[in-house]
Amino acid sequence: MKQILLSAISLDLKSKDPLHRQLFLQLREAILDGTLKAGTRLPSTRLLAKDLNVSRNTILAAFDQLMAEGYLTSRTGSGTFISDQIPDEILTKSAKKENPQKIDRHFPLSSHAAALHQKKASQVYHGGPFSPGTPELEQFPFVDWSRLLAKHWRRPKRELLTGNPIGGSRDLREALSDYLAQTRAVKSDPEQIIVLSGSQQAIHLVVRAFANPGDPILMEDPGFPGVRNTIIGAGATPIPVPVDDEGFSLEAAEKLAPEARLACIAPSHQYPLGPTMSLPRRLDLLNWAKQTDSFLLEDDYDSEYRYTGRPLSSLQGLDTDQRVIYVGSMSKVMFSGLRIGYMVVPPDLVDMFLSLRRDMDGHSPATVEPALAEFIREGHLSSHIRRMRLLYDERQQCLLKLLQDKCGDFLDVKPQESGMHLVAFLKDNIRDLDVEAKCKEDGLLLRALSRFYHGPKSRNGLIIGFAGTSKEHMPAHVDKLQQHLVTLNGGKT
Structure with a gap:
């Protein structure tokens, strides 16, 4: 028995999983697939610890977990045994090792979900060579970042543990307001900024706010797929508008959908073709929004990286009629795993967007926001960029x-x-x-x-x-x- 058991156990000292967890999983698998039968007596914890060259506490922790979940039972004076109380159907299903079979069936979907379901979702991979939008990660100032995280979480404030304001922490909104004013000429008070889990969530909120089912929404062609999918998911109709050397073509947009009341654009650096919208076209677009009582979603996803001259000012900074909802993200300037985005909304729309945000998921995580606020204020973000x-x-x-x-x-x-x-x-x-x-x-x-x-x-x-x-x-x-x-x-x- 001892030799059979030990030959099936292999603990990896380099694994991120603790040794007791590895042992627990391997023993549980052996029980479920029938390698270890009900009633089998296990070696003593001392003997097993010696043979596996680990501490006895590691063995005890694994055994305790297995007992708590009903896989092992202890008999006083006799030792530890595989439980005979595990249901047969669990053992049978586990032993078969069958892969889940795809069921060929028809199921009712909303019209919104059905529209997206028609196109097979593809896995998007990031981080490999030549992957667009993947930043350099090895040279990020992790020493400063980890110091700030440790500072705020060594003894966290109570408010970090009990929730977060709907729009994000006040400190982060203030830091973002100052940063955006200095680097992108964005005009905002901290109250106008809503912190989100990424720019995609911002796009979702804007489309949800302005689109009724069937409404036309203008988007760039070619353009960011997340915009199109969000429009379709809201039940609205995406209107692809050609992009030329000056960016989004307002002339074409007016011909394609004169009744549209929302345009989703990336004026500072159009994705994927890359043109920057000219100043005359920016002014024409702002005038169109004012005259037609429309709104503009400005996706400013990577404008910090400009190689000829200074980064151009945002479209929002030119807006005098509160028509622009500005959207930004930390994914390109820091790392996408951070999952921090934000939107700057006109003052009269703040309460409406906060209500939509609250109904979506309550608030953003409080975990990294205080560290990010200080990271920005101490100048680490600007230096890194x-x-x-x-x-x-x-x-x-x-x-x-x-x-x-x-x-x-x-x-x-x-x-x-x-x-x-x-x-x-x-x-x-x-x-x-x-x-x-x-x-x-x-x-x-x-x-x-x-x-x-x-x-x-x-x-x-x-x-x-x-x-x-x-x-x-x-x-x-x-x-x-x-x-x-x-x-x-x-x-x-």
Whole structure:
């Protein structure tokens, strides 16, 4: 018995899971799959600890958990045994090791869910080479960040443990108000800022606030898929509006949906093509909103990274009629796992948006907000952005040269004035979707440009992120891309 049991146990000292947890899971699995039968006597905790080279407390902790869940039973003077009280159906189902079978059935869905269900959801991967929107993570100032987290959670204030204001902590809203005024010329009082779990939640709130089922909502084409999905999920109708060198085309929008009362745009750095909306078009858009009693959702997702001159002022900063809802995120300037976004709303809409936010999930987590407020106030965020702006500029130039030198026969690529990715247009009949699929096999997470179009016209190209990929690794990655392009071109260079 002892040898059979020990041969099935393997504890990994490098695992993030505690040893007692590993032992508990392995013993439970052996019981459920029938390897350890009911009534089997286990070795003593001392003997097991010696053979596994762990402390006896580790064994005791695992045994205690197994006993608490009914897998083991202790008999005074006899030892510890596998319980004979585990239901047969549990043991039988576990022993079969069957994978869940997909049921072919029809089930009632709301019209909103059905619209999204028609398109198969695809897993979005982040963090790999050439992944658009992935920042450099190795050079983040984690020492400062961890110090601030420890400071606020070593002895947390009571209010951090009992909840959070609907709009987020006062300290963070004040810090964001000052930061946005200095860096983006956003005009706001702290009360106008609502802290959220990301920019996607902000988009959801804005669409929910202004769209009735069937209403047309203007969006950029190509554009961020999260905007389109949110519009569809709200039961409204997304209206793809072409993007040219000056950004969102108001002229086309007025022809496509003259009755629309909401436009979702990224004027400072359009995603994915990258143009910055010209000042005349910004003013025309603000005038259109005023004249038609409409609103503008300004998605300012990565405008901090501008490589020619200073970052441009926000559209919200030009707004004199309170028509712009400004949306920002910490995902690009810090890291996406932080899950912090925010919106700046006109004063007369604050109560309405707070009510919508409260009904969605009550409030944002209080865990990181005090640390983030101090991180901003002490200047760590601004310093990090300045360092990354220089680093990303170098990486863009490196990737640009590599693509032009090695893939110039297939790609037409030019530098971007801002952002974290390049757009490379395919010259020949190679499909960008095929390139994306081939590159994914090698772990290269570039994206097919055609995926982001929903209007009658689309372009064939690649969205290639450079911010999170080091210069040292870029040549090898570009070599792989080149090989796939040659293969997809029938072996012709």
